[in-house]
Amino acid sequence: MIGHRITYRTADGRRVPGTWRHAFIRNGDYFLTDLFVYADGLIDCWGLVTLEEFEEKLRCGWVATRLPDGARVSAHDLAVWKFSEPRTWLTPELLLAEIRDTIDQLNGRPDxxxxxxxxxxxxxxxxxxxxxxxxxxxxxxxxxxxxxxxxxxxxxxxxxxxxxxxxxxxxxxxxxxxxxxxxxxxxxxxxxxxxxxxxxERPSRVPADGPATPMAPAIHLYQSYPLRPSDDPGTEVLRNEFPAPLLIDGVTYPTVTHAYWALSTADPEARAAARDAASTFDARAAAAGAPRREGWEQARTAVMTSLLRAKFTQHPALARVLVDTADATLVYDDADSEHWGDRGGRGRNWTGRLLEVVRSELQAEQAGITPPVG
Structure with missing residues (x-):
């Protein structure tokens, strides 16, 4: 139950509400700490994880619900002691169910x-x-x-x-x-x-425009190299490095990343090298040493938006994967950029945010809703 224990973290330039509860982390010894649970479905248990990842933390005992007699335990800067005939009523399944309820409560939806x-x-x-x-x-x-x-x-x-x-x-x-x-x-x-x-007799108010926060749990889009097509890639297809050829202004690029780095420079040789690079890592390296186009820093987000629209327009099967994420917060890893990636809550997560925008456009199209044009 949340009560008055409300906290926030900053992500994507916005405050995400959360709450916390006591828990034990087993990292060699046992440590009394707090689990921070956020409305977008992320849980901080000495690192932000999704609900699915938190379940694995419970299964492997990183978040401990079994407390063995005689085990050493500490609370940082407070005390060190040993368990003596410990009793706990929590199980992994019970704690996971409580966390799910907490996320529902933070979002104002039925638990x-x-x-x-x-x-x-x-x-x-x-x-x-x-x-x-x-x-x-x-x-x-x-x-x-x-x-x-x-x-x-x-x-x-x-x-x-x-x-x-x-x-x-x-x-x-x-x-x-x-x-x-x-x-x-x-x-x-x-x-x-x-x-x-x-x-x-109680008055009730329901937002006329629907909930302000996502109904679906957050999805973490992990960075991995290299990405190759597979029979069941899952949400990997949403990564910019995923092989999905794009036709842009008559030129074909192997991935969104190839197109982004090629378009970032006005140097014809660097642009061709980035376009034809064997990997996305090589595409970035080919363009990084060349000068950026004038005004690129201000224009790059608009360019990325167009590239993502092209990717999911030209690849309907990938668009279905994006639409199937419902209204989940998309947390995008990018080891090189705090502009494009979440970086553990420190980055702006622009790629994740733009994927959500493109997803909304695809969902509007499915619903037969045409956004007005000024």
């Missing part, structure tokens, strides 16, 4: 608790056993550590919710020898009917 209560509403409107089973499954999808808070009732906790999704004659997990009575069930139904009246 597992909201989805459960929505399923309960469906059941109360149509009280079939099928709908009850769906509500029960949604209840169990709430992280176990959060179920007590599902109703926001500090007196009765989630008791009425458990009874409702269990039904008369069913067995509660905490009381496996005492079936739910009809009277208990009727009380739970009355509780939810009263709750519906309270909720109906």
């Amino acid at each position: 597992s608790t909201d989805r459960c209560l929505a399923a309960v509403d469906v059941f109360l409107a149509d009280r079939t056993e099928e709908n009850r089973a769906a509500a029960r499954a949604a209840y169990h999808a709430i992280p176990e550590t959060q179920r007590h808070y599902a109703l926001g009732d500090m007196d009765r906790k989630d008791g009425p919710l458990q009874v409702l999704v269990t039904g008369p004659g069913g067995l509660l997990e905490a009381l496996p020898d005492e079936p739910v009575t009809q009277e208990e069930y009727d009380e739970a139904v009355a509780y939810f009917e009263d709750r519906a009246k309270w909720n109906a």
